[in-house]
Amino acid sequence: MTVQPPENSPSPVPPGGLRASHDEREAVVARLRDAAAEGRIDLDELDERLERALSSKTHGEPAVLTADLPGPVPSQDRPPLLLRGGVQGVSRGPGRWEVPGHVIAHGGLGGVKLDFTRVECRLAEVVVEAYGEMAGVTVVIPDTWAADTGGIDPGIGGLKDRTTPDRLPGTPLVRLTGSGGVAGVVVRHPNRRERRKPHD
Structure with a gap:
């Protein structure tokens, strides 16, 4: 005997009909920009696809926009980057360096400075696990990036x-976790001296 569902029960939603989130739309935007930089789509097509991606409501809509593109470069499988301030202190950046999905920074006695201002990062999110300890940790991010310090x-x-x-769509979110310790943790955008430095 076939059992009929109740009249008021909601109909099952197909996978492509589920609602898309902000992060999912931004991931598609990042992939489209990468494709344009790789020469796979031209700028006119990029503008058209970006507009459709940002206005998409369901999973199926942005999926169509990247169906003819290769998958993103896997980055989350890289091991965490570990920085220890020690006695002398340590810094990473400014300049181009490979950003993993997870960075662990221990301020120690010398401090740690982590500068993302001139990196190329395809990740939607970077977790920075910061422990200020005795000398502190400073994280510098571009003006177009944003930070989540709730953790x-x-x-x-x-x-x-x-x-x-x-935050500019398609740019990473830096999610900070850890503890301020004695000296604390600072996250900021570049100061005037740092902004001038690339032009010197």
Whole structure:
């Protein structure tokens, strides 16, 4: 005997009909920009696809926009980057360096500075696990990136978030976790001296 579903029960939604999230739309935007940089699509087609991606409502819509493109370069499988300030301190950047999905920074006695301002990063999100310890950790991100500091314990030294929420679609979100320790953790955009430096 066939059992009929109740009249008011919702109809099953096909996979492509599920609602798309902000992060999923931004991932498609990043892939389209990469494809344009690789010469796979021209700028006019990029503009058209970006407009459709940003206005998409369901999974099926952005999937069509990247169906004829190869998959993104796998980056999350890289091991975490571990930086220890030690006695002398350590820094990574500015300049071009390969960004993994997870960075662990221990301020130690010398401090750690992590500068993302001139990197090429295809990840939608980078987790920075920062421990200020005795000398602190400073994270510098481009003006177009944004930071989420909700996962960090301020500790004694505190957390100073000097970034703006004006994230450009398709750029990474830096998600901070860890603890401020004694000296604290700072996340900010480049200062005047750092902005001038590439032009010197």
